[in-house]
Amino acid sequence: MPKEEDYKKLINKVTRLVFVLFSLFLITGGLIVYYTVNPSYFHSTESKTIVNIPLEEDEDRIENGIHIRTGLINNEGLMTVVNNCTNCHSSKLLVQNRMNAERWNATIKWMQETQNLWDLGKNQKVIVNYLVTNYPPRDMGRRAPIENINWYYLKE
Amino acid sequence: MKRRDFVKKGTLSSFATLIGADIIFGSNLPDGYIPLAIQEPDPFKMFNKHKDMIVLNDKPWNIEAQAHLLDDKITPNSCMFIRNNGLIPENIDAKKWTLTIDGESAKINKIYTLTELKTKFKQYTYQLTIECGGNGRSEFNPTAKGNQWTLGAVHCASWTGIRLRDVLKDVGIKNNAVYIGFHGVDLHLSQDPTKEPISRGFPMQKAFQDETLLAFKMNGEDIPLVHGYPLRLVAGGWPASVSGKWVNRISIRDQVHDGTKMTGDAYRIPCNPIAPGEKVKDEDMCIIESMPVKSLITYPKSGATIKEGRSLNIRGHAWAGELEVAKMEYSIDFGSTWKLCAIEKPLNRLAWQHFNALVSFPRKGYYEIWAKATDSNNKAQPMLLPGWNPKGYLNNACHRIAVKVN
Incomplete structure (x- = not known):
C-alpha cells in the first residue's frame, strides 16, 4: 500500500504547512495589534533618554551673557526686569528705547496711569538702573553717518 | 495658550486640540518635541512678509520694510509695514461683522452689516500713501520713545471700499459735528477688555474727502487680517494711525475725538518749535494732521x-x-x-x-x-x-x- 502511505504523508505535510502558516498569521496579526496599541515598545529606550531634556530648566537659560528668552543682557536686575516688564510688551521695546533715568521714570509713571502697570515699589530703582546701565542713551548728533552698508556689485 | 504651559502638559490630546486636527503617527513624536504648527510663531509666514522685512517688536507686532523692498509702484502685501498698538484680533467672522455709527452728532444710531455696506453704497478704488507718524523715529536725538522705525513704515497700496461720507450722510449728521472717532476690536496689551489699544480719528473735512474710504479690499483681495480684515478705515496722507483697523464703530463727535492716543504725547507735536529734549506742556501740544513731504x-x-x-x-x-x-x-x-x-x-x-x-x-x-x-x-x-x-x-x-x- 505504498500509494496510501504516500497520500497520508502528503496530508500530514499539508496539515503542518497550514498550521505553520496559521501560526505565522496569528503572530503577525498579534504584533500588528500590539504595535497599534503600544507602539513605543518597539522603539529603543536609548533614543528616548537622548531627547528627554527637561524643558523647564531651559526657560531662563543664559548664553554668552544674554538671557535667551528675551535677548536681554545678563546683569544685575535682569530677572526683575524680565518679570515686571516683559509680560505686556516685548523686551525689544526696552532695547530700542535708550533713555536716561528721568525719562524711564516718567515712562513707568505713564504706564501705571494708563497701561495697568502695577506699583513697582523697590523694584523700580533696580529696573531703571538696569536699563540705563545696559542700554544707555547714545548721542547721534543731528544726523548720523549712513550705517550698516552691505556693499555689493551692481550688475546692470 | 502659551508655549510654556503647553510643554508642561505635553500630551497628544492637547497637541491635537491646539492644532484642531489629530496628529497622524502622533505616538512617534519624540518626547519634548513640539509640532511645527505650534512652535514660536514665524511672523514672515504668519503675515506673508518678505524675508528682508525687519521685526521691531513682537508684542505687539511691529514690522517695517527697507527702502529697496518698496520698489513696486503699488506696494504688495509682502512689503507693507505692520504697526499694531494692541493684540491682533482672533476668530473674526465677516458674515456677522457689523459697523455701528453713533456719537453726539449722529442724527440716529445705525448698524450696518458688511453685506449692506458693500451693496448699498457705491464702491471706489484709490491708491493711497499711508505712512506711520513715527517713521524715521530712530534718528532723533535724544532718543524719542516708541518703536524705532528707520524708514520703512510707509506703503502705497490700492484700496477698494465705500466713501465714509456716503455712510455718514445715510445716517444723518447734525450741524455741530466736528470730528469722527473710530473703534476697533483689537485687544489692549494688558488684556483689559475695558481698554482700547487705539481709537483715533480726524476732522469732518477729512471724513468728507473722496478718497477717505471704509475699505474691504487691498490690492484687489480681502484685506489681510493683520492689515484690518474685514473692514478698515483708510485716510491717505495722514499718520497711518488714523486709518483704523478692524473697525466696528465710528462715532460722529461734537468735539475733537478724545479716544486712546488722541491726547498727551501720542500723535501730537509741540505747536511751537522746541529745543531737543525740552519739556512741553500738554496744552502746547497739537494733533498731527497732514504728513510732510x-x-x-x-x-x-x-x-x-x-x-x-x-x-x-x-x-x-x-x-x-x-x-x-x-x-x-x-x-x-x-x-x-x-x-x-x-x-x-x-x-x-x-x-x-x-x-x-x-x-x-x-x-x-x-x-x-x-x-x-x-x-x-x-x-x-x-x-x-x-x-x-x-x-x-x-x-x-x-x-x-x-x-x-x-
Whole structure:
C-alpha cells in the first residue's frame, strides 16, 4: 500500500504547512495589534533618554551673557526686569528705547496711569538702573553717518 | 495658550486640540518635541512678509520694510509695514461683522452689516500713501520713545471700499459735528477688555474727502487680517494711525475725538518749535494732521558698487501728505549741488509719485546719493533732522544711499 502511505504523508505535510502558516498569521496579526496599541515598545529606550531634556530648566537659560528668552543682557536686575516688564510688551521695546533715568521714570509713571502697570515699589530703582546701565542713551548728533552698508556689485 | 504651559502638559490630546486636527503617527513624536504648527510663531509666514522685512517688536507686532523692498509702484502685501498698538484680533467672522455709527452728532444710531455696506453704497478704488507718524523715529536725538522705525513704515497700496461720507450722510449728521472717532476690536496689551489699544480719528473735512474710504479690499483681495480684515478705515496722507483697523464703530463727535492716543504725547507735536529734549506742556501740544513731504530711493539698494565711467539709474517714490510733489532732486555731493529727477503725476490724489534719474559720477570714490522732494507749497525735505518732539514724529530728512565707484 505504498500509494496510501504516500497520500497520508502528503496530508500530514499539508496539515503542518497550514498550521505553520496559521501560526505565522496569528503572530503577525498579534504584533500588528500590539504595535497599534503600544507602539513605543518597539522603539529603543536609548533614543528616548537622548531627547528627554527637561524643558523647564531651559526657560531662563543664559548664553554668552544674554538671557535667551528675551535677548536681554545678563546683569544685575535682569530677572526683575524680565518679570515686571516683559509680560505686556516685548523686551525689544526696552532695547530700542535708550533713555536716561528721568525719562524711564516718567515712562513707568505713564504706564501705571494708563497701561495697568502695577506699583513697582523697590523694584523700580533696580529696573531703571538696569536699563540705563545696559542700554544707555547714545548721542547721534543731528544726523548720523549712513550705517550698516552691505556693499555689493551692481550688475546692470 | 502659551508655549510654556503647553510643554508642561505635553500630551497628544492637547497637541491635537491646539492644532484642531489629530496628529497622524502622533505616538512617534519624540518626547519634548513640539509640532511645527505650534512652535514660536514665524511672523514672515504668519503675515506673508518678505524675508528682508525687519521685526521691531513682537508684542505687539511691529514690522517695517527697507527702502529697496518698496520698489513696486503699488506696494504688495509682502512689503507693507505692520504697526499694531494692541493684540491682533482672533476668530473674526465677516458674515456677522457689523459697523455701528453713533456719537453726539449722529442724527440716529445705525448698524450696518458688511453685506449692506458693500451693496448699498457705491464702491471706489484709490491708491493711497499711508505712512506711520513715527517713521524715521530712530534718528532723533535724544532718543524719542516708541518703536524705532528707520524708514520703512510707509506703503502705497490700492484700496477698494465705500466713501465714509456716503455712510455718514445715510445716517444723518447734525450741524455741530466736528470730528469722527473710530473703534476697533483689537485687544489692549494688558488684556483689559475695558481698554482700547487705539481709537483715533480726524476732522469732518477729512471724513468728507473722496478718497477717505471704509475699505474691504487691498490690492484687489480681502484685506489681510493683520492689515484690518474685514473692514478698515483708510485716510491717505495722514499718520497711518488714523486709518483704523478692524473697525466696528465710528462715532460722529461734537468735539475733537478724545479716544486712546488722541491726547498727551501720542500723535501730537509741540505747536511751537522746541529745543531737543525740552519739556512741553500738554496744552502746547497739537494733533498731527497732514504728513510732510518725503521721498525714498528704492533702486538701487544702498551699498551698490559700480565700475568707473558707468552711469547709474536711480528711481523711487515721493509723496507730500495732502499735497502733491512739485519737484524732485538728487545730490551726489552732500547737498552742495542738486540735479532734477523726472517725476510722474500721482495716479490719484494722495498716491505717491514715481521719480527716476540717470546719475553719473566725476571720479572714483565713495558717494552718497541724497533725494529731496519739494511739495506744491514750496516746502522741501530738510537735510538734517527736523524739529525734535517727545515722540519723534515727522522725520522727513532726505533719504541717503551709499554708492562706491571703483
